[in-house]
Amino acid sequence: MRLLLLLALVTGDAPKRLQQTTYALKAAARGGLVIGVEARDGCIICAASSEAKGPSWASLDKGAATEKIHKVAPHAIVGVSGLDGDCRSGVKALRNAAVAHWLEFGDRLTLSGLADALADECSKHAGLDALLSGADDDDDERPARPLGAAFLLIGVDDASSIWLVDAAASPRRWRAKAIGQSSNEADARLEAELRALCERRGFDFPSVNDRAPWSLDDATAIACGVLDALCGEADVAATVVRPAAAVEASTEYDAFAHDDGWEGPSAPVVSALPDDEFRAAVANLAAQRPTPPGDPEAASIVVRQALDLSEKDASVSYEVIHSN
Numbered sequence: 001m002r003l004l005l006l007l008a009l010v011t012g013d014a015p016k017r018l019q020q021t022t023y024a025l026k027a028a029a030r031g032g033l034v035i036g037v038e039a040r041d042g043c044i045i046c047a048a049s050s051e052a053k054g055p056s057w058a059s060l061d062k063g064a065a066t067e068k069i070h071k072v073a074p075h076a077i078v079g080v081s082g083l084d085g086d087c088r089s090g091v092k093a094l095r096n097a098a099v100a101h102w103l104e105f106g107d108r109l110t111l112s113g114l115a116d117a118l119a120d121e122c123s124k125h126a127g128l129d130a131l132l133s134g135a136d137d138d139d140d141e142r143p144a145r146p147l148g149a150a151f152l153l154i155g156v157d158d159a160s161s162i163w164l165v166d167a168a169a170s171p172r173r174w175r176a177k178a179i180g181q182s183s184n185e186a187d188a189r190l191e192a193e194l195r196a197l198c199e200r201r202g203f204d205f206p207s208v209n210d211r212a213p214w215s216l217d218d219a220t221a222i223a224c225g226v227l228d229a230l231c232g233e234a235d236v237a238a239t240v241v242r243p244a245a246a247v248e249a250s251t252e253y254d255a256f257a258h259d260d261g262w263e264g265p266s267a268p269v270v271s272a273l274p275d276d277e278f279r280a281a282v283a284n285l286a287a288q289r290p291t292p293p294g295d296p297e298a299a300s301i302v303v304r305q306a307l308d309l310s311e312k313d314a315s316v317s318y319e320v321i322h323s324n
Contacts, residue, residue: 020145021126024082024167027148028179031081032068032234035186035227036154036162037176037194038212039219043160045069045079045152046223046238046273047180048231069239073098074267075108075155077239081180082149090151090165093121102262111155115163115171122147123169150179156243156268159211175212176222182230189229189292193222196289216242217284224278225285229292238273245269 034047047068069079072094080087097117101109109117126146150166162174176194178186194214198205203213212219220240227236244266273281 021167024126024146024148025150027086028082028150028166029181029183031150031180033178033180033182033186033227033231034068034079034081034152035176035178035190035223036079036152036174037190037219037223038154038160038162039214039216040160040212042156042216042219042240042242042268043154043162044216044220044223044238044240044273045077045154046227046236046278047079048227048234048236069237071239071270072153073108073114073155074263074270075157075241076111076114077154077241077270079152079154079179080149081152082147086147086149087151089125090118090121090147090149094118094151094153108157108262108267110157111153111161111163112171112173114155115153115165115173118151118153118165119169119171122165122167126167126169152177152179154241156241160241160243175206176219178226186226186230189226190222192292193226193285197222200288216240217281220273221281221285221288224273224281228278228282236278238278240271240273242269242271 032048034045036043036045049068068081069077070091072078072091076094076098078091078094080091094114094117097114098109101107101113146167148167150164153163153165155161162177163171164174164177164179165171166179176187176190178190195205197214197218201214206213220238224238
């Protein structure tokens with residue numbers, strides 16, 4: 001966002017470009033809630049569908065739920081929030097980058113590389129390339145607008161990791177992160193739950209460079225519990241990514257066991273979380289602590305700030321644009 005501001009001020013294009021990026025971030029915040037949590041032995045992402053807001057006829061197309069979790073590579077999953085078409089553009093860019101890297105180098109692109117590729121795609125739509133090249137407003141190289149979507153990328157390469165990329169085109173890594181509706185409250189709950197988990201397990205909260213000490217079962221319970229608490233009535237989906245099991249080396253060639261650098265034995269295991277396991281994870285979190293941890297006053301401040309922002313921007317009308 002700072003780079004967008006600097007370039008816009010230098011080129012004299014500040015009001016329009018910053019306003020478009022701000023509206024794109026607001027569009028991404030109107031989508032369904034998506035939560036990702038990393039662990040020492042994998043990571044989980046879960047999502048809730050957004051409810052259509054508008055006239056009564058806007059609910060006629062709710063028969064088919066919009067997919068919010070996409071597999072972009074054997075080791076990477078992305079959760080999306082925002083305008084459907086913009087979400088599809090970002091998912092397509094991720095898949096193209098993953099396949100192009102594999103065809104050229106014969107191995108899987110790292111999570112940080114995928115995040116950089118997605119950030120490059122977002123920067124093109126945000127107008128950074130056009131600003132740097134000096135394109136005019138009437139030039140064909142000038143993009144129409146920034147992507148009104150946010151992407152939560154999770155996966156396992158050397159270790160599990162979570163990356164956030166939005167219209168500001170700045171990839172950031174997180175231990176646990178939420179995007180979409182109620183994301184501020186979800187972030188506060190995630191941090192409180194993880195700190196309470198560390199206290200119950202008897203280990204220190206990890207620093208920036210340390211790996212997450214909690215297990216995938218604990219991460220699943222927290223992610224599903226927070227999502228259920230905020231979106232209990234919505235349709236939910238969850239996907240788990242686990243590292244590949246150790247495979248013994250063999251001197252004989254086996255076509256079925258050959259690792260081609262893509263879908264080979266070394267590829268992480270990606271599996272959807274069934275509904276009964278989702279509910280079991282929610283019950284597991286509730287059994288670990290009678291009441292949700294955290295400072296209620298601090299949580300109410302986060303919610304109040306979000307409400308204040310929505311009230312200030314109440315004059316903005318999106319009509320019946322469908323959000324993912």
